[in-house]
Amino acid sequence: MRLALWTALRGLRARAGVLAITVLAVALATATALTVPLVTRQIERGAQDAAQVFDLLIAAPGSATQALTSSLFYLDTPTGNISEKLYEELRDSPGTRRAVPIGLGDNHLGFPIVGTNAAFFDQRLRPKDPPYFRLAQGQIFSGEHQIVAGARAARESNLKLGSTFKGAHGLEERETEEERGSAQHNEAYTVVGILAPTGGPVDRALLTPIETIWEVHGQDTPATRQVTAVLYAADQLAGVYVTAQRVNAGREAMAVFPGQVFAGARDVLAQGQAAYAGLSLLVLGIAALTVWLGVHSATVERQKTVALLRALGAGRSTVFGLVLGETLITVTLGVGLGLALAVLLSGVGGTLLGDRLGFTLAPPQLTWTLAVRALALIPLGLLAALPPAIGAVRVSPLRHL
Amino acid sequence: MSAALRTENLSVQYGPEVTLRYPDLNLEAGVALAITGPSGTGKTTLLHLLAGLLRPASGAVWSGDLNLNAASETAREVFRRRNVGYVFQDFHLMPGLSALENVELGLRVAGADQPRQRAREALERLDLGHRVQNRPGQLSTGERQRVAVARAVAHRPGLLLVDEPTAHLDRNRAGAALELLLDAAAELGATLIVVTHDPLVADALPARLELGQEMAVVGV
Ligand SMILES: Nc1ncnc2c1ncn2[C@@H]1O[C@H](COP(=O)(O)OP(=O)(O)OP(=O)(O)O)[C@@H](O)[C@H]1O
Numbered sequence: 263m264r265l266a267l268w269t270a271l272r273g274l275r276a277r278a279g280v281l282a283i284t285v286l287a288v289a290l291a292t293a294t295a296l297t298v299p300l301v302t303r304q305i306e307r308g309a310q311d312a313a314q315v316f317d318l319l320i321a322a323p324g325s326a327t328q329a330l331t332s333s334l335f336y337l338d339t340p341t342g343n344i345s346e347k348l349y350e351e352l353r354d355s356p357g358t359r360r361a362v363p364i365g366l367g368d369n370h371l372g373f374p375i376v377g378t379n380a381a382f383f384d385q386r387l388r389p390k391d392p393p394y395f396r397l398a399q400g401q402i403f404s405g406e407h408q409i410v411a412g413a414r415a416a417r418e419s420n421l422k423l424g425s426t427f428k429g430a431h432g433l434e435e436r437e438t439e440e441e442r443g444s445a446q447h448n449e450a451y452t453v454v455g456i457l458a459p460t461g462g463p464v465d466r467a468l469l470t471p472i473e474t475i476w477e478v479h480g481q482d483t484p485a486t487r488q489v490t491a492v493l494y495a496a497d498q499l500a501g502v503y504v505t506a507q508r509v510n511a512g513r514e515a516m517a518v519f520p521g522q523v524f525a526g527a528r529d530v531l532a533q534g535q536a537a538y539a540g541l542s543l544l545v546l547g548i549a550a551l552t553v554w555l556g557v558h559s560a561t562v563e564r565q566k567t568v569a570l571l572r573a574l575g576a577g578r579s580t581v582f583g584l585v586l587g588e589t590l591i592t593v594t595l596g597v598g599l600g601l602a603l604a605v606l607l608s609g610v611g612g613t614l615l616g617d618r619l620g621f622t623l624a625p626p627q628l629t630w631t632l633a634v635r636a637l638a639l640i641p642l643g644l645l646a647a648l649p650p651a652i653g654a655v656r657v658s659p660l661r662h663l
Numbered sequence: 664m665s666a667a668l669r670t671e672n673l674s675v676q677y678g679p680e681v682t683l684r685y686p687d688l689n690l691e692a693g694v695a696l697a698i699t700g701p702s703g704t705g706k707t708t709l710l711h712l713l714a715g716l717l718r719p720a721s722g723a724v725w726s727g728d729l730n731l732n733a734a735s736e737t738a739r740e741v742f743r744r745r746n747v748g749y750v751f752q753d754f755h756l757m758p759g760l761s762a763l764e765n766v767e768l769g770l771r772v773a774g775a776d777q778p779r780q781r782a783r784e785a786l787e788r789l790d791l792g793h794r795v796q797n798r799p800g801q802l803s804t805g806e807r808q809r810v811a812v813a814r815a816v817a818h819r820p821g822l823l824l825v826d827e828p829t830a831h832l833d834r835n836r837a838g839a840a841l842e843l844l845l846d847a848a849a850e851l852g853a854t855l856i857v858v859t860h861d862p863l864v865a866d867a868l869p870a871r872l873e874l875g876q877e878m879a880v881v882g883v
């Protein structure tokens with residue numbers, strides 16, 4: 263086998279031009295087929311996970327999408343507020359696993375200050391999973407005006423443990439110094455914890471006890487206290503529907519199933535992805551054809567090499583391995599390069615897209631199901647090389663000398 | 664290891680038209696034989712038979728105790744890579760490999776240790792130490808021939824088969840080539856069989872097999 267490899271590598275060196283073209287074709291096809299699915303999955307992972315840690319979003323009546331983009335993604339103005347009383351009812355009703363209050367209204371350098379409570383950090387993707395939000399540094403807030411910063415918010419506004427800042431009114435940053443001065447609150451916040459990146463919207467958030475929000479906005483008596491939304495999780499699936507019905511029956515709030523909103527968005531995406539998958543298949547097909555051409559472009563040369571090797575006394579398994587090995591090396595190089603390229607491109611693409619959306623996407627994750635699409639080129643290449651490999655074993659060495 | 668070489672009733676059939684019948688050979692280990700005769704009388708074919716590259720229509724080739732025609736394909740492969748050094752009529756060097764790699768290839772097929780080192784030594788012994796990195800296309804005919812000889816002798820075979828070693832050479836170079844082969848065979852103690860049209864070569868070797876028109880029966 264070492265002889266086959268030695269000869270294969272030198273054969274490929276002698277045909278460096280064809281090798282380069284084939285490797286490039288396979289690499290580009292692989293990258294084309296995988297980059298977009300990789301980026302899509304990055305986004306889906308971050309956005310969907312963020313919505314999967316609870317069952318229902320309960321917010322003031324209005325557009326379901328707007329409620330989600332505001333209270334979950336902090337990208338829009340809320341549909342309104344609901345009373346603290348409703349939040350407490352939800353929290354205390356039987357069958358509730360968790361009710362997490364969300365209070366919006368202020369920002370720091372454009373990063374939303376999100377009022378909530380300790381239950382926020384207990385949210386999980388599945389009941390048995392570890393908590394979804396993990397602290398990278400410090401601890402959870404334990405008093406008013408303490409801040410647990412999302413990974414991106416901390417990094418970009420240069421917040422460390424112990425850093426202090428003053429919050430500003432409104433969900434977005436003010437344009438001018440003057441505006442900023444007048445909009446600023448007087449109480450300083452102190453950072454006590456920094457979250458690990460999630461790839462979701464909480465990366466941008468500055469979390470503080472909801473009591474801080476009430477205090478800052480002068481909601482001193484229980485009757486005046488409000489929350490923007492409640493992230494609700496039930497013990498059992500049936501409980502989710504019961505609660506949704508109960509909330510929607512009242513006038514004060516609406517219950518939004520985040521999954522339904524996402525499913526709508528995904529239907530649109532899926533159509534685009536199907537078209538893209540078809541295109542990828544075509545490109546991979548062309549790559550397979552290039553491999554096949556590469557195999558056959560070298561027929562005469564390879565027959566001479568094989569004949570000489572056999573005449574010198576090389577075994578039949580050696581020449582068989584030589585012919586398959588040349589193709590295997592070519593396709594593997596191409597697919598390997600393509601996978602690296604796909605991860606690189608989707609990493610860059612994900613970063614750019616994450617900047618637009620305002621949260622840091624997790625690095626691209628190459629799963630087997632995705633990689634298999636490109637790895638399939640390897641057996642296809644071997645299949646193309648099989649007839650000449652068998653020929654090499656069966657033909658008399660004198661035939662091509 | 665050189666061995667006695669013997670043939671019995673050898674004949675080869677190329678299609679319905681051509682039948683080649685050979686007189687029996689009986690060579691002691693280490694002798695040098697010239698095979699001469701007009702073109703088309705089957706000289707190259709006989710070398711193929713002796714190398715275990717071709718199975719005859721009838722008869723047998725014996726190398727010592729090994730009957731090459733009865734042997735399995737694998738046994739013939741082993742025989743070729745261990746015992747045979749073959750200098751082909753047009754050399755059959757690989758154009759994509761350097762002179763050094765061409766010789767190294769032969770040694771690797773033979774399963775030799777330190778193939779690169781030994782290839783370099785074989786080329787140096789044939790005064791090609793300065794051309795080891797050149798490809799065959801960059802070498803003169805005489806140099807290519809020496810690379811082919813280096814590849815044929817580097818793994819120290821017991822049987823050296825050479826097809827028309829002086830066909831492409833002027834008289835001076837032909838003499839040098841002949842000397843090269845005789846020296847190499849003597850050093851290895853190998854049996855040397857040279858197919859040639861060249862009286863200079865034929866006369867220099869102690870034994871001769873003349874293949875005649877009468878033995879090549881054309882159009883039975
Ligand atoms: N593969 C083949 N198929 C058919 N006929 C062949 C084949 N190889 C050789 N022959 C025929 O067998 C005869 C002997 O060929 P061979 O090459 O052994 O002759 P040669 O003595 O070496 O000739 P030369 O001196 O020209 O090299 C020729 O008539 C040739 O045409």
Ligand SMILES: [Mg+2]
Pocket residue numbers: 706707708752826
């Ligand atoms: Mg001949």
